[in-house]
Amino acid sequence: MDGGGRFPEPLIAAGPAGGPAGGAPAPGASLPGGWAGTGILTRYLPRFLRPRRASVAIPIEKRMPRLLGTSLLFGFFGLVGATGFVASGAYAEVVARHGALADIAARAAGFGLDKVTIAGLIQLQPAEILHAARIDQRNSLPFLDVVGVRDRLAEVPLIGAVSVRKIYPHELVVTLTEREPSALWQRNGEIAVISADGTVIDRMRDGRFAALPLVVGDEANLRTKEYLDLLDAAGPLKERIRAGTLVSGRRWTLKLDGIDIRLPETGAREAMARLVKLDAASHLLDKDIIAVDLRMPDRLVVRLTEEGAAVRQEAQKKKQKGKGTET
The missing domain is CATH 3.40.50.11690 (Cell division protein FtsQ/DivIB)
Known part of the structure; x- marks a missing residue:
């Protein structure tokens, strides 16, 4: 106390930035950004309307995902390699021998086209049907276009009607009616x-x-x-x-x-x-x-x-x- 009976400092400890203890703003004080009554706003306003704290500046190298640069580098070289593989004709050769990549994957998963059942043959031979339908060991059942197969067989003059259906995991059934030659x-x-x-x-x-x-x-x-x-x-x-x-x-x-x-x-x-x-x-x-x-x-x-x-x-x-x- 000084000689007049007064304390030289307030009895209540000051909060951060000279405010009251506990960090609460002094009565009538204004908040940064012009907001007042922060406690009331955070309690009653929706989350998207509440005032936000200023973001702390973080260096960009710390905000980037780890190994991003390595991944981009490998992706670039992979793209270049794939482009060269296709442009050189190697991809076309693989497709010609083994089928499309989707068919190769489906066959590896156990969905190869292993059996073709043909009903209704009289004059035609099974080999003629497979050739006209463009079906061979490179096909897989999931990726076989049955509508395309049916349309191609319908173009055979000796076939009057035809239906095609899949039986999983690896069978195709072709039922046809031949026109009767007279x-x-x-x-x-x-x-x-x-x-x-x-x-x-x-x-x-x-x-x-x-x-x-x-x-x-x-x-x-x-x-x-x-x-x-x-x-x-x-x-x-x-x-x-x-x-x-x-x-x-x-x-x-x-x-x-x-x-x-x-x-x-x-x-x-x-x-x-x-x-x-x-x-x-x-x-x-x-x-x-x-x-x-x-x-x-x-x-x-x-x-x-x-x-x-x-x-x-x-x-x-x-x-x-x-x-x-x-x-």
């Missing part, structure tokens, strides 16, 4: 496989359809049913008929063991039945003839081979000579 159609030197309604299924590629009936000429494919009906009318001669040619889009000429059977434009089935009866009675088609004309309903015209014509002519001469001697 005949072969020859035009301009090319032979195509056609259905009963004349629709072209595919071009003749091998001998699997060689036993089908053959029609020849423009629009002959559209009259295939008519030709097949004539074959039925031929009865025992059916196996000897090799082809049917549509002449001028009006009538048929059948090729029977090298003999042309010329049928009329109307009544062709009846004319064929007449030929069957005639051959059964006289074995006409076993003689030296090259053509039988049935276009006239009341008569039959036969054209002989050169040898047959010579024999017939000689026989007629002998017959005439014999008649002259008797006279």
